[in-house]
Amino acid sequence: MLKDLDPLLLNQIRLGVMSLLVSLKEAEFNYLREELKCTAGNLSAQLQKLKDAGYIDIEKTFKNNYPLTTCRITKKGLEAFRRHFEHLKSYKPFK
Amino acid sequence: MLKDLDPLLLNQIRLGVMSLLVSLKEAEFNYLREELKCTAGNLSAQLQKLKDAGYIDIEKTFKNNYPLTTCRITKKGLEAFRRHFEHLKSYKPFK
DNA sequence: TAAAGTAGTTTAAAATATAAACCAAATTTT
DNA sequence: AAAATTTGGTTTATATTTTAAACTACTTTA
Structure with missing residues (x-):
């Protein structure tokens, strides 16, 4: 139950990126940076982790x-995100 | 919005402790340890952080x-937990 | 009374996060 | 047309956090 939470999604920036990409399907680096109010370095590092995990695709043009x-969310990323939230929903305050 | 998430509640064990204490109002160390499937050392450290933040009371007998x-949840802890989840709920998949 | 068990805490190493320094190219200022 | 500044990032070095392993202190069992 509790240990089913996705470690990758227990980080504020990564969770924020995924959340935004769920709705937007596509977002530019600086949009994410501004929306999430984080440093470029931090964002760059976290995007790389999401990419390494296969949760997002990064296109450079x-x-x-x-x-x-x-950045775009992948099928795998979308599934991971949904799974994560399904587990969160099982907490008492949601019932 | 996204930055309103409580950093203390972005850790799996601390989130688990808080979640359990919301429903149980009171829980013993080894109950938490077993329920959360973590090492005693890790649990001890995370409980201390929750206590330092004033989110839980720790009674030693x-x-x-x-x-x-x-362990018991405090008023402050309960509020922080609820606030955290209110923010989480604002994510798209909950709408 | 020695060995093993209970209930935790402390520590030290590993993992993670972050800011600051850096890079390459483009643009603006002087 | 140099020099300085800006843009859009990445790399790195440090600080923070997490975690397992070692340890403390006491109890029970053999």
């Missing part, structure tokens, strides 16, 4: 000559 | 000659 990093 | 540690 250019926009107006500047590098642009775009 | 003796039972059958052995030390007995009993």
